[in-house]
Amino acid sequence: MPYFDTASAAPLHPVARQALQAALDEGWADPARLYREGRRARLLLDAAREAAAEAVGCRPDELVFTPSGTHAVHSGIGGALGGRRRTGGHVVLSAVEHSSVLHAVEAHEVAGGSAARVPVDRTGAVSAAGYASALTPSTALACLQSANHEVGTVQPVAEVAEVCAAAGVPLLVDAAQSLGWGPVEGGWSLLAASAHKWGGPAGVGLLAVRKGVRFSPQTPADERESGRSPGFTNLPAIVAAAASLRAVRAEADAEAARLRVLVDRIRRRVARLVPDVEVVGDPVRRLPHLVTFSCLYVDGETLLHELDRAGYSVSSGSSCTSSTLTPSHVLRAMGVLSEGNVRVSLPRGTTAEEVNGFLEVLPGLVAGVRATLGAPEPEPRAPVAESLEIDALGLLCPQPVIELARAIGTVPVGGTVTVLSDDEVARLDIPAWCSMRGQTYLGESPRPTGTAYTVRREL
Numbered sequence: 001m002p003y004f005d006t007a008s009a010a011p012l013h014p015v016a017r018q019a020l021q022a023a024l025d026e027g028w029a030d031p032a033r034l035y036r037e038g039r040r041a042r043l044l045l046d047a048a049r050e051a052a053a054e055a056v057g058c059r060p061d062e063l064v065f066t067p068s069g070t071h072a073v074h075s076g077i078g079g080a081l082g083g084r085r086r087t088g089g090h091v092v093l094s095a096v097e098h099s100s101v102l103h104a105v106e107a108h109e110v111a112g113g114s115a116a117r118v119p120v121d122r123t124g125a126v127s128a129a130g131y132a133s134a135l136t137p138s139t140a141l142a143c144l145q146s147a148n149h150e151v152g153t154v155q156p157v158a159e160v161a162e163v164c165a166a167a168g169v170p171l172l173v174d175a176a177q178s179l180g181w182g183p184v185e186g187g188w189s190l191l192a193a194s195a196h197k198w199g200g201p202a203g204v205g206l207l208a209v210r211k212g213v214r215f216s217p218q219t220p221a222d223e224r225e226s227g228r229s230p231g232f233t234n235l236p237a238i239v240a241a242a243a244s245l246r247a248v249r250a251e252a253d254a255e256a257a258r259l260r261v262l263v264d265r266i267r268r269r270v271a272r273l274v275p276d277v278e279v280v281g282d283p284v285r286r287l288p289h290l291v292t293f294s295c296l297y298v299d300g301e302t303l304l305h306e307l308d309r310a311g312y313s314v315s316s317g318s319s320c321t322s323s324t325l326t327p328s329h330v331l332r333a334m335g336v337l338s339e340g341n342v343r344v345s346l347p348r349g350t351t352a353e354e355v356n357g358f359l360e361v362l363p364g365l366v367a368g369v370r371a372t373l374g375a376p377e378p379e380p381r382a383p384v385a386e387s388l389e390i391d392a393l394g395l396l397c398p399q400p401v402i403e404l405a406r407a408i409g410t411v412p413v414g415g416t417v418t419v420l421s422d423d424e425v426a427r428l429d430i431p432a433w434c435s436m437r438g439q440t441y442l443g444e445s446p447r448p449t450g451t452a453y454t455v456r457r458e459l
Helices: 014-026 036-056 069-083 099-110 128-134 157-166 235-250 252-273 300-309 329-334 352-373 399-410 426-437
Strands: 063-066 090-094 114-118 139-145 171-174 190-194 205-209 277-280 290-295 341-345 387-391 416-421 440-446 451-456
Touching: 014 036, 014 235, 036 063, 036 205, 036 235, 063 069, 069 099, 069 139, 069 171, 069 190, 069 205, 090 099, 099 114, 099 139, 114 128, 128 139, 128 157, 139 157, 157 171, 235 252, 252 277, 252 290, 252 352, 300 341, 300 352, 387 399, 399 416, 399 426, 416 426, 426 440, 426 451
Parallel strands: 090 114, 090 139, 139 171, 171 190, 387 416
Antiparallel strands: 063 205, 190 205, 277 290, 290 341, 416 451, 440 451
């Protein structure tokens, strides 16, 4: 069964498995002790730190291991803000950061801090100018992912780092999605990553803090990991994480070139084989293994279940697959279609045959889901009114858009259709539908129940 969700968790690399087994036998003792077992464990820990630091591009004494990537992000943000509390409590971040960053910043705001969220373009990329305009004299920290976890767009970290350095603001980079493919370029100040994203074991993160960066850990004092990650280290997992990072980086260039060809094939053929689909993210400046597309008139959860039944494990940013029934914050910030969203992230070793098999089953599955929802557009009908209002209250994605598609042919060119909906997704997907179908989105207006979205027929 092809596993196409390595952006969530990569399969354990064979080198990680071997290193883990060896370290379980040799690295069980306390590396802080001076007897032989402790010294042996310390040697393993030091070697792992050196290997990880080399891959990150920092000094070994600048890097600590944490219990997870999320822990690394939270510790990094808390420590940087604590170290610069005299500067102020303002944070700058992109609108598409990982939830670990968003949650840490939200907690900071609840505690009395402030934050500015830099918008992105339709590819999901920020601009250095956007960060420059958001920085203030009270900005204590800026955060930016190296590459987006949902759409794969690579961010201009080096350019943003220059802007931050000129303002004297440290930049924390979440490199979870990209570190296995190469070091993060530019003058970043702090960096966080997670081993299970590159094929290491779960439960290991890393945090790098450059020398000279003011940093005050927000946890009780602890003698381990420079006081930045308290508690007894999971040494066998750390050794496996460092070994697998070195292994994946050794093969990264060749594997990236091979997977980029397969992802390009998906990008081209999905757009050609599946009607009414939007492939999102930057087509060039992107991770080599990840592609995301959204399908009109499709329930994302149903499509993922159908793909799973066909033998393909994929992920989604569609609101239809979340318990909150709100669209992915990434897709929402980009202003792209969110319904029927599919994220494909290929693991190392994926074959062309597996990708071709996915492309063979996808069009039929999308068509089947659309048919179940009644999405096929009706035959053209004579216009019945200059304007029409549709009550879609209580209908969840993608039904409001399906109702709009059914109704647009019942008004003449220049006529309007207004969709009344209480589904938050409509605010994103109705304008996206208009853009894809050549219609004009006139805007929204509040109603006592729900929101009215008005579209003018152009074709």
